[in-house]
Amino acid sequence: MKVIEVNNLCKYFGSFKAVENISFDVEEGEIFGFLGANGAGKTTAMRMLCGLLTPTSGKGWVAGFDIYKDTEKIKRNIGYMSQKFSLYEDLTTVENLELFGGIYGMSGKEIRYKTGEVVNELGLQAEKDALVQSLPSGVKQKVAFAVSTFHSPKIVFLDEPTGGVDPLSRRTFWEMIYRAADRGVTSFVTTHYMDEAEYCNRVSIMVDGEIRVLQSPGDMKQHFNALSMEEVFFALAKQAKRSEL
Amino acid sequence: MNTIEITNICKRYGPIEALKDVTLNVGQGELFGLIGPDGAGKTSLFRILATLLLADSGTATVDGFDVVKDFREIRNRIGYMPGRFSLYQDLSVEENLAFFATVFGTTIRENYDLIADIYRKIEPFRKRRAGQLSGGMKQKLALCCALIHKPVVLLLDEPTTGVDAVSRREFWEMLKKLKAAGITVFVSTSYMDEASLCNRIALIQAGQILSTNTPENIVADYPFTLYEAKAGNNYRLLEQLKQQENVRLSYVAGEYLRVVFNGDDRRIDYPYMELKEVKPTVEDCFIQLMRHES
Numbered sequence: 100m101k102v103i104e105v106n107n108l109c110k111y112f113g114s115f116k117a118v119e120n121i122s123f124d125v126e127e128g129e130i131f132g133f134l135g136a137n138g139a140g141k142t143t144a145m146r147m148l149c150g151l152l153t154p155t156s157g158k159g160w161v162a163g164f165d166i167y168k169d170t171e172k173i174k175r176n177i178g179y180m181s182q183k184f185s186l187y188e189d190l191t192t193v194e195n196l197e198l199f200g201g202i203y204g205m206s207g208k209e210i211r212y213k214t215g216e217v218v219n220e221l222g223l224q225a226e227k228d229a230l231v232q233s234l235p236s237g238v239k240q241k242v243a244f245a246v247s248t249f250h251s252p253k254i255v256f257l258d259e260p261t262g263g264v265d266p267l268s269r270r271t272f273w274e275m276i277y278r279a280a281d282r283g284v285t286s287f288v289t290t291h292y293m294d295e296a297e298y299c300n301r302v303s304i305m306v307d308g309e310i311r312v313l314q315s316p317g318d319m320k321q322h323f324n325a326l327s328m329e330e331v332f333f334a335l336a337k338q339a340k341r342s343e344l
Numbered sequence: 345m346n347t348i349e350i351t352n353i354c355k356r357y358g359p360i361e362a363l364k365d366v367t368l369n370v371g372q373g374e375l376f377g378l379i380g381p382d383g384a385g386k387t388s389l390f391r392i393l394a395t396l397l398l399a400d401s402g403t404a405t406v407d408g409f410d411v412v413k414d415f416r417e418i419r420n421r422i423g424y425m426p427g428r429f430s431l432y433q434d435l436s437v438e439e440n441l442a443f444f445a446t447v448f449g450t451t452i453r454e455n456y457d458l459i460a461d462i463y464r465k466i467e468p469f470r471k472r473r474a475g476q477l478s479g480g481m482k483q484k485l486a487l488c489c490a491l492i493h494k495p496v497v498l499l500l501d502e503p504t505t506g507v508d509a510v511s512r513r514e515f516w517e518m519l520k521k522l523k524a525a526g527i528t529v530f531v532s533t534s535y536m537d538e539a540s541l542c543n544r545i546a547l548i549q550a551g552q553i554l555s556t557n558t559p560e561n562i563v564a565d566y567p568f569t570l571y572e573a574k575a576g577n578n579y580r581l582l583e584q585l586k587q588q589e590n591v592r593l594s595y596v597a598g599e600y601l602r603v604v605f606n607g608d609d610r611r612i613d614y615p616y617m618e619l620k621e622v623k624p625t626v627e628d629c630f631i632q633l634m635r636h637e638s
Binding site: 270281 | 380634
């Protein structure tokens with residue numbers, strides 16, 4: 100089943116073509132990497148997929164909903180996590196879960212059941228009543244992921260989720276994404292860590308508003324005759340005509 | 345003489361030990377990387393060297409001057425680029441640069457040679473306010489401002505955080521040139537892949553230095569034979585590895601999983617998988633040292 104379907108999607112701001120004719124599908128349970136240099140159009144594309152920005156033209160469906168007509172349904176059926184903002188620092192772990200569960204319209208009973216499940220699964224027993232601001236960054240990140248998937252969305256958008264986190268926590272985080280994928284949850288990830296692109300089933304790289312390549316990391320490295328995703332990324336980013344200004 | 349000498353520095357904030365007995369030397373003309381995650385203590389150490397924060401105990405010197413007694417001398421000799429954008433958002437590119445030059449009693453013209461390469465890239469936008477610049481441009485302007493008084497040593501606290509891979513690489517190219525011009529560079533980062541670009545690195549975690557060496561020697565000191573494994577479903581393979589007693593350590597690493605065995609028994613009960621020996625990266629070493637400490 101396709102969780103994201105995008106055909107010839109465009110977004111123009113005046114004469115500036117932020118996103119130009121992108122088309123791709125993402126399957127259920129897939130881990131999809133969405134890469135591009137600053138200014139390539141990633142954020143604009145992602146905002147359209149999350150129902151936050153109306154496209155100029157083209158078609159798109161996320162979790163089965165139309166990105167023009169059903170933006171409210173999309174918001175209710177996706178999860179979103181970014182490094183910059185995800186949690187309320189002066190609430191506890193459990194309070195954050197309850198708050199987001201409430202916002203997404205879950206019942207009290209559902210919230211209680213799901214809270215117990217999440218705390219067990221992620222091993223947060225010791226941290227469940229601690230204020231988020233007191234948690235180490237690796238744990239915060241785990242909690243942020245738990246919050247973003249608390250309402251059981253089919254797909255979660257992860258916007259640079261691992262910046263500045265220690266390598267061990269970064270690995271635990273990717274194990275969480277794998278576990279979610281194993282249960283059928285799709286992850287749509289942007290990252291500046293090129294090695295993280297290699298965790299993804301498939302990766303797209305945007306240059307000047309267009310998707311220039313979309314392949315599995317292995318195929319992409321072979322295609323570009325490169326040893327790492329970083330080399331692939333540079334080979335493509337060098338072709339960019341517009342700068343991030 | 346070492347340009348930076350840090351001896352037994354400790355710093356706590358209430359119950360939190362931000363720096364635990366840190367000792368480090370940075371030689372003259374070295375490009376030295378302090379590598380560790382957020383909250384490891386990197387910024388505290390930089391602020392102590394920049395004479396903006398007092399250590400609880402221990403001593404540190406920069407270019408031979410004591411960070412407590414001789415703070416005035418140090419301030420004229422360092423170029424400090426803090427992690428958060430520290431320029432004046434309402435001043436233009438040009439005004440920011442002129443301001444920093446004036447504060448240090450110099451002019452843009454006097455040391456223009458040093459910044460020319462970097463400044464040329466932002467010069468077309470010299471009338472633009474700093475607050476309106478993109479991340480990569482801000483970073484270049486901040487570096488120009490830190491260099492305009494021709495410092496002996498550059499203290500760069502996470503200059504590449506949040507900057508895309510292309511700008512990151514450009515930035516490291518600039519650092520190499522500055523090093524070639526004889527400037528000592530002490531730079532912190534949470535990106536482990538930047539380690540190989542430094543002459544020497546110190547790995548820091550929870551206020552403690554885990555290891556200090558050249559990147560090559562850090563990798564050479566890895567105590568185990570490391571393998572990488574791959575299957576159709578890496579998550580299931582990882583679950584299996586975690587259950588096996590002959591597996592000492594297993595974790596995800598991109599397209600492959602990393603595996604360390606307890607002995608010579610390299611049996612893995614999983615059909616259709618690939619296993620081969622692999623050279624550790626600085627990140628693998630960091631993980632090993634972190635586990636060793638805790």
